[in-house]
Amino acid sequence: MTEADPVIPVPPPTTSAPALRIAGLRKSFGDKIAVENLDLTVPSGSFYGLVGPNGAGKTTTLSMATGLLRPDAGTIEILGTDVWRDTVTAKSLVGVLSDGVALFDRLTGEQLVTYHGLLHGMDRETVAQRTADLLELLDLQEAGGILVVDYSAGMTKKIALASALVHAPRLLVLDEPFESVDPVSAANIRDLLAGYVRGGGTVIVSSHSMDLVQRMCDHVAVIGSGRLLAAGTTDEVRAGSTLEDRFVELVGGRHTTEGPAWLHTS
Numbered sequence: 656m657t658e659a660d661p662v663i664p665v666p667p668p669t670t671s672a673p674a675l676r677i678a679g680l681r682k683s684f685g686d687k688i689a690v691e692n693l694d695l696t697v698p699s700g701s702f703y704g705l706v707g708p709n710g711a712g713k714t715t716t717l718s719m720a721t722g723l724l725r726p727d728a729g730t731i732e733i734l735g736t737d738v739w740r741d742t743v744t745a746k747s748l749v750g751v752l753s754d755g756v757a758l759f760d761r762l763t764g765e766q767l768v769t770y771h772g773l774l775h776g777m778d779r780e781t782v783a784q785r786t787a788d789l790l791e792l793l794d795l796q797e798a799g800g801i802l803v804v805d806y807s808a809g810m811t812k813k814i815a816l817a818s819a820l821v822h823a824p825r826l827l828v829l830d831e832p833f834e835s836v837d838p839v840s841a842a843n844i845r846d847l848l849a850g851y852v853r854g855g856g857t858v859i860v861s862s863h864s865m866d867l868v869q870r871m872c873d874h875v876a877v878i879g880s881g882r883l884l885a886a887g888t889t890d891e892v893r894a895g896s897t898l899e900d901r902f903v904e905l906v907g908g909r910h911t912t913e914g915p916a917w918l919h920t921s
């Protein structure tokens with residue numbers, strides 16, 4: 656699949672508001688401050704990367720941004736709709752692939768995608784057509800009749816992505832979409848997402864692959880310890896070096912030793 660048109664037409668914009676606007680976002684778990692005073696604006700039509708070290712607050716931020724986790728403070732708007740005041744409208748605008756949220760895995764892959772489509776109020780015929788398209792695009796045709804509980808990690812990721820896409824959302828929020836996915840499927844997913852953005856959609860993707868984010872995303876935000884460290888176009892943020900080098904510079908934490916002596920066999 657190359658230079659593909661968007662598989663699913665993205666509804667035309669009805670607002671000039673950014674795809675996502677976050678202001679003053681905070682979240683603590685007990686004494687642990689996971690997200691601290693975070694401001695972030697994701698322009699409509701962008702392919703936005705969110706990067707940060709383990710425990711930086713990416714999943715917490717994306718969960719709050721998509722109506723899955725209530726913030727302690729701050730506002731979040733998706734295309735001008737306040738996520739926590741008008742959650743139903745906001746959720747209709749967004750497709751979410753979450754890290755670690757359980758799927759209804761006693762359904763087959765086909766049933767799971769169909770369920771998500773029906774949940775969004777789509778008619779059965781459209782849901783069936785789109786489900787078939789998505790299963791084909793994600794190389795899951797043969798697995799469509801198998802229970803999701805029996806899927807591999809990569810297949811589970813792909814069926815969750817299909818479920819997030821079936822209602823043709825205006826904004827797609829993907830937490831670690833390429834984790835466990837084989838290189839061919841990853842390339843197919845990248846083409847699918849690029850086509851989706853060309854068709855007017857917005858993608859936010861969190862990833863630990865700096866190389867992938869640098870190649871794929873036109874904007875990037877770096878977060879560390881729950882705070883925004885840098886944000887802008889990918890070229891602005893990497894400022895002449897590679898995103899990986901810039902990331903290490905911003906985040907720190909590189910160890911200069913080769914580990915304890917007992918790890919060295921000779």
Ligand SMILES: Nc1ncnc2c1ncn2[C@@H]1O[C@H](COP(=O)(O)OP(=O)(O)OP(=O)(O)O)[C@@H](O)[C@H]1O
Pocket residue numbers: 684687688689707708709710711712713714715716
């Ligand atoms: N439900 C929770 N209860 C307690 N602490 C939590 C909870 N969820 C997240 N945290 C803490 O909040 C911080 C941010 O976690 P988060 O999962 O958002 O990081 P992340 O950037 O997605 O990390 P990773 O790249 O490792 O997935 C971490 O210190 C984590 O331990």
